[in-house]
Amino acid sequence: MTKPIHAILIGAGNRGAQCYAPYAIAHPDELKFVAVAEPITERRKTFAEQHLIPEEMQFESWEPLLDKPALGDVALICTQDWQHTAPAVAAMRAGYHILLEKPMANKLEECKQLLQVSQETKRQMRICHVLRYTPHFQKMRELVQSGVLGQIVQVDHRENVSFWHMAHSYVRGNWHNREQSSPMILAKCCHDLDILPWVLGQKPNKLASVGSLMHFKQENAPEGAPQRCLDGCPAAETCPYYAPHLYQDMAPFWNSIAETSTGFSRWAAHQYTENPEMIKALSWVVPPLKQMTDYTGWPLTVLTQQPTPESILEALKNGPYGRCVYHCDNDVVDHQVVMMQFEDHASVTLTMHGHSHYEYRSTRIEGSHGRLLAEFGNGGSWIHLDEHRTDWHKEFDTSAELGEGHGGGDFRLVASFLQSVRDKAYEESLQGAREALESHLLAFAAEESRLDGKFIEQEWWS
Template sequence: MNKKLTVAIYGAGARGSHYARCCQEFADEIEVVAIADLKAERVAELAEELHIPRENCFSSGEEMLEKDRLADVMFICTQDREHFKPAVAAMKKGYHLLLEKPVSPFAEEYGELLRVSRETNRQVIVCHVLRYTPFYQKIKEIIESGSIGDVVSIQAMESVLWWHQAHSYVRGNWRNSEETSPMILAKCCHDLDLLLWLSGKRCKQVASFGSLKVFKGENAPKESSEYCVDCKVKESCPYDAEKIYLYNERTGVMKGNCQWPCDVLTLEPTVETVRRAIEKGPYGRCVYRCDNNVVDHQVVILEMEDSSTADLTMSAFTAGSRSIDVMGTLGEIKGNLDENYIKVLPFGGKTVKYHAEDLLAGLSMEYDPYGHGGGDKRLIRDLINLLNGSGGTSSSLTSLERSLESHYVALAAEESRVCSGRPVEMEKFVAGFHSL
């Protein structure tokens, strides 16, 4: 029997705590034994829940890394610009890594991460969780079966959801690229990774268009206020904080949601604590009066090395979910992630449909507030298999080497967008960072 893997959590925010709880699904094989976060109340709550001894609870990740290695693997779940330094330090301490995406907003750091991982012989798994969902794994299986022939075009839609945009990219942690990452990297490196992985092809050049069109001061209604609670036009505004965090059927605490996004506002979401958080806190601000600068819509076009193409549309102005259309020489695949359906349409043949019960058979979907279709738990499963040598290296494994291509493409797309859609050649773009 393989030994139980041990985990140290560096950053116990929403994602770090979620991965820690996902580990409980495999309690016989993996256990969280140490935790660090700047917020003492987060550490205390998770430590009590997971029975972590006091001596393994730390007020910062830096403090935890000063100790001798405490676990087999470290989960680094800090903000985008806070991944690189702890990742390097942790590998040198002997930790394998589960590294939250994006790896870094700075491409010049990618080569150093690869170098250190090879020198220390440490595994680095990037949290591109969508590769692990039954939905995208089934699409990959269909493509590799050859039933739709060679992939010529892929069209993907990243429907951010109107309230998710307001929460994360207007009011929240990823609102300003000067503090975090461009949105195409922070949000959509998932989607670009899927386009590359599903097609099995490398990107030759990329072009992109997009802007911050709506969520800016000039669009604020005349009688709007700095905070939603005082606003005279809140009744007609879908972005009203009370509507999102209190009353919304999916996100509101009054509807029983005590997980994400409400747990970002307050450690223990209740009607009272959420109300206090939005009265004068960042998540109660008018969406037209924040310090956000990231785009609210963007289109990315990829030309692959074999002249096939892929495109991604990211939009904040949606009520749906991710969808995809894969077009091949012999047929087509259409799918929607939230609805968990896939249709295969072979040319001249009979349509084959896969529904939710087929895709989710045997998969526990409890505690999946992020809409990742079970990918988070399967990521932990694959991590266990890799580090214990019981599952080999599956074709979906999101190693650092595999994951970085989507990061380069995202940064090239942002360069193209800023330069009014000028195409960026990937070979030259990547080479420019390696020559620094």
Template sequence: MPHDFARFATEPVTLAIVGCGQRGRGYAAYALQEPTLCKVVAIAEPRPKTRKIMTETYSIDQTLVFETYEDLLKASADTLQTIGKRLADAVVIAVQDHLHMEVALAFAAQGYHILCEKPMATTVEACVQMEAAVKKAGVIFGMGHVLRYSPYNKAMTEVIRSGKLGQLINVVHIEPVGHWHFAHSYVRGNWARESESSFSLMTKSCHDIDIICHYLYPGGPTRVSSFGSLQHYRKASKPAEAGDAKRCLDCAYERSCPYSAKKVYLDPVTQGHTGWPSNVLVDGLPDIENITNALKTGPYGRTLLFTPSPLTEGFGRS
């Protein structure tokens, strides 16, 4: 079905958000800032409180609110068959990394334009399949490599490509993840195990790889290497003062610990800061009660110095 691009000049692009976590909400927020350019009309999100908040925030009709992307896709297929129209012009894919390929293939087949959060996929083979599906469908596919579009990086790109400062010979680049951020995402969080996600160079530093390649375009890298090991988050590194504590809220060493879950998640909330990273711990409102409960029961409240657990076993191994 041909896409009516001329319509987008006068009407907002309609969006379906698949995955209403931090990244899904982040992309959707643009519709509130620029309502004449895009509008969120459908969502797929399994968590009930998060789903309710998104529905109310974007005034989404209840018939377009789904628990799974499969349900959204089926409803869209029904409307496509009956009235020749999809539920939305484009879909934002903001589910877990290992699901990107299956969601992208499904929506591309229905003719949806796609914005996919980084990384594109967790394997080269998946990326190749996604590229083939997008080309076959003839749809627009965008990656969430947002660094390209910041004023700072746009200025950097212009200077580098212009040659004003001479020829670029090499790049020294450090990804300033931060100790607590790394612990949040890659030890306690959803990217803790390579077998369930991908290696950290891909899951975190793909932004950096992309912007460097963007600087160098039309040139590109000839070789990429990465190395690492499970060195720091080991039982042998656990301070004696921590004793047998399994959770930060029960740990005598907590006040001295740079990885304290109380410091990272709970203390900011007590001071009124309810954004990231605290807001990703709970379904719904990140208040003191909910965050405290999450630290008592969920993975983000575990001690990192250093109790062996499924969260740290296999970390950094390829």
């Protein structure tokens, strides 16, 4: 049995405690948390209980924890976007290799500073670009790089944010404001701006971007809509963003799973939205259905620590997620397109919008010798390949197991990070950190282009 790598967690919220830390429970021989910093008492205590962390290793904030000599080898930094740089710098200086949530920082200069500190301290800085670790995008990259498509001429990649996820995270939630969190193109699409050059094996040399906030504004509110959905909204039966519809019925959430899955999962998720009582009854004889009927995961855990019908109702009455989407203080865009020319002259578009009926990314790659079509969703994913001359057609199911976060990317990222720490693969990781920085620079460039209405050339980000 190998000795587990000792880790500290900074920020025991959704990503830290619920997406990455469960890796330590599933693989105790690889990872063990020895300390946690988290200001919210209930989160800190719950995490400490789950990972058997003694009282003296529980901290209310990262500063006193990082003032100590390193307690382990790695630090997971999973605070909010604007709170990444200070703990990341302190952790690397204290001697930890870091797994740092994306975006690495929400300010351009801070992103550069982080890479510099990683170089100075020779500490690994792995950015949580989870898509790189999914079977889906790894297969796509392998196919493109095999040359089967010939010369890549045009790429159309879409990040279709569902209407309910947009309302949840980018209108009512944590990423609603550019200054307080990040511009949408950085928050949501630094993943895509990382994946596209990685899949294509080449970089963009110029870009331009357009986009705006069109819909989630006061002027689009239904007549008479109050500040909060539960305060007698006249559009309760018709508004797609009506909070009890999103968080009590959860129909749009399960529809998204259904639309992107196949077989039994597809059938069950559809039925659950239409006939929940039948699925609840069936779950007694088909236990996997309890994943649905007993579901208390994201996004409910963002509303309340322990989701129950009572705590959800309380959150809708008093918390930010019960607000009318037309009466929030949001300013991030709800649609944006980035148009890029790559080194080989391929034209590439990245479209992000927050009005999709269900949540998925789609990719279309047109080459001189073939075409690739792909969808990556919460319920499953696929890639189809067609060769021009032979009309040869091949389908790949790239789905991860249902319930694996980000199409399997979350756990595979942690596994890869731990492996590179064990291997002391610093140079390789530095290359990864540089590429992560490049994706962020592209996002900042796209935002500048959107605001200033101009093309931006490669010198800006290289």
